[in-house]
Amino acid sequence: MPKNIGFISTRFAGTDGVSLESAKWAEVLWDDRHISYWYSGLSDRSKDIAYVVPEAHFGHPENEWINERLWKRTQRDPLVSSRIRDLADYLKGTLHDFARRYNLDFIIPQNVLTIPMHVPLGIAVTEFLAETGMPAIAHHHDFYWERTRFSVGCIQDYLDAAFPPSLSNIRNVVINRPAQEQFALRKGESALLIPNVFDFDQPAPQPDEYSADIREQIGLEKDDLLILQPTRIVPRKGIEHAITAVGMLKDPRCKLVISHAAGDEGMDYKHMLEEKAREEGVDVRFFDERIGEVRQFDDEGRKIYTLWDLYPHADFVTYPSTYEGFGNALLEAVYFRKPTLVNRYSIFIQDIEPKGFRFALMDGIVTNRVVREIKRILDDPAYREEMCEHNYRVARRHYSYTVLRRSLRTLMTALTGLN
Structure with a gap:
């Protein structure tokens, strides 16, 4: 009724x-x-x-x-x-x-x-x-x-x-x-x-005419790899680990793009990330001014995109959080069939990992083993596609x-x- x-x-x-x-x-x-x-x-x-x-x-x-x-x-x-x-x-x-x-x-x-x-x-x-x-x-x-x-x-x-x-x-x-x-x-x-x-029975939206130029707007070259950190800039997101991982890849094509703003818990953490990126030679692009809740144009006539406009263009997603209540952004990455680096936070260990997902996994620190796995994912299209399709099937069974x-x-x- x-x-x-x-x-x-x-x-x-x-x-x-x-x-x-x-x-x-x-x-x-x-x-x-x-x-x-x-x-x-x-x-x-x-x-x-x-x-x-x-x-x-x-x-x-x-x-x-x-x-x-x-x-x-x-x-x-x-x-x-x-x-x-x-x-x-x-x-x-x-x-x-x-x-x-x-x-x-x-x-x-x-x-x-x-x-x-x-x-x-x-x-x-x-x-x-x-x-x-x-x-x-x-x-x-x-x-x-x-x-x-x-x-x-x-x-x-x-x-x-x-x-x-x-x-x-x-x-x-x-x-x-x-x-x-x-x-x-x-x-x-x-x-x-x-x-x-997530509605895993419906395919994720693909790029359209509006979002087709988003990589250009970020300032990426054709051969650059978009490494996406799809979170707010707060300490529990562990973004310093994403910077470390990109730095250890030693690949100038890799650009770390952070989608959301700082400010919820002050600006000190963002300043620390900027300093760390400079020290480690990592190209970080803060794109929060161009990401909004809906598509629109700002006062300067520039396009405002949504996070879902950005996901399809990502080559890899970083999710090195130290704590999450669940992990909405992690499910989003799976929904868009993107390979992901995950820090094994407590809820992930207890609730998500046992389902059988396949990610590049770290335990609090970025090791050479973790970096080798990321390199394999980026360099091997067949391995990457099989991993993402497997994750989608698992998510559809448990989180639909x-x-x-x-x-x-x-x-x-x-x-x-x-x-």
Whole structure:
């Protein structure tokens, strides 16, 4: 039976994991004619199905004021508690209005009951569910206990109550096995594991007239090899290892192209990467100013491309992350049939590697063995193609929309008793 479903988050915009995965969930739910509506503080969804409340965004000034007084301290001022309560009450009222406006049958909180970037919103969603009894699937991407910046704070009472809450009308979903185990230990409840997915039944988009000149715009010569680092510039992405690998290849054709910007965690890391590239003679191209969420033209009349415009032109992908909640960019590389260097981060070891993928693998450092494998991949087209086709088949079996569709149907049946 088709239902009206409300997705709730601080932001549904751009290419962050929550925005991307929630869109995939909505696409799969539409296969069963469920209609999705979107509540958030920032949104790029269609206006007729989006309910935007600026105070719900984690970057809203009131929430930033609150956050500045919650973390790295062990005692909470009564004024902070009052401001949290006031904002939570306001947001709860908007959630009730959201549910009435779209006649919602079901809600899917996306990470707002998981990571306490917006404590008042987490409290508001928890109380909304307690008051309405509406069935919900809480999709958890990053728990607070997985992030060091949330290790010291003065809100354990709120964390215990709302991140996530224990309510009979909620079913919990996590994206990796360690999170599933920790959730059971910390909350005493079970959670269903649903990994990030791609529509592997549909072929990846190929270059068209708009994106045909992207290598030229990067400044590459015809014989250059585009080594793509498809991530933001933050320390946990381990981009220094990509620079080391390219330097050890000793091939002047290899150009390391970084697709996204720095700034989320300061600029020091980018400056370090620039210095390292100079010292090791690696040609690094920062292309973030020309990569956007949608195709458009900037103020200078230059084309803005999407990341998916860039992938088809890559000769090799580097993914040397030291930590990932799952690894969306890794699945993207497989989806576009690109050979990839992977640092064996913990979730990869436990959840992804056992599936039988074939990558150039490193364990924290780039060794001569790793570089020899990369050279073989770049120099041997038959070896490279067989590797990429194998990975695509494995991903289609384990990380396709079919897997997601089956899991969501099971969850919704368990919560509603209806097929």
